[in-house]
């Protein structure tokens with residue numbers, strides 16, 4: 119296609135510039151030789167790129183059947199950019215797709231119309247000590263959008279931090295917990 123166009127242009131120019139047409143016909147013949155060459159190169163390029171395109175399709179979140187699909191949320195992603203409407207696909211506890219009208223299908227679909235979807239908040243000042251076992255779902259935090267708590271504030275904490283974190287792990291809480299080292303308890307030891 120490109121070569122044929124090239125031939126037409128050359129012949130037209132030969133008429134314009136009054137140069138012997140035979141010169142241009144030679145050039146045109148050469149350009150026609152490019153046609154099979156271009157076709158072969160296209161095939162080679164296609165074969166080289168084919169594995170990458172297949173891989174890309176497998177990695178494409180559009181093709182993934184996710185565990186949870188959140189639809190039509192007002193997304194505030196924490197990047198500092200303005201909010202936008204969109205869907206979020208979650209699989210194996212990780213976000214695998216964010217965008218407008220994702221084509222994923224989900225085991226569970228949540229309609230977030232009229233709701234804000236944002237990363238979990240961090241409550242940097244809590245006093246969880248002695249209350250850790252009361253509600254493993256930590257409903258009081260989760261319902262406020264808090265997914266991480268920092269405890270050990272105001273100088274009071276467990277002093278054996280390793281032991282405390284293993285205890286937290288054993289409870290399988292629905293929130294993340296980090297702790298400061300309380301200066302009062304450290305001094306009194």
Ligand SMILES: [Zn+2]
Nearest residue numbers: 243245271272
């Ligand atoms: Zn405090």
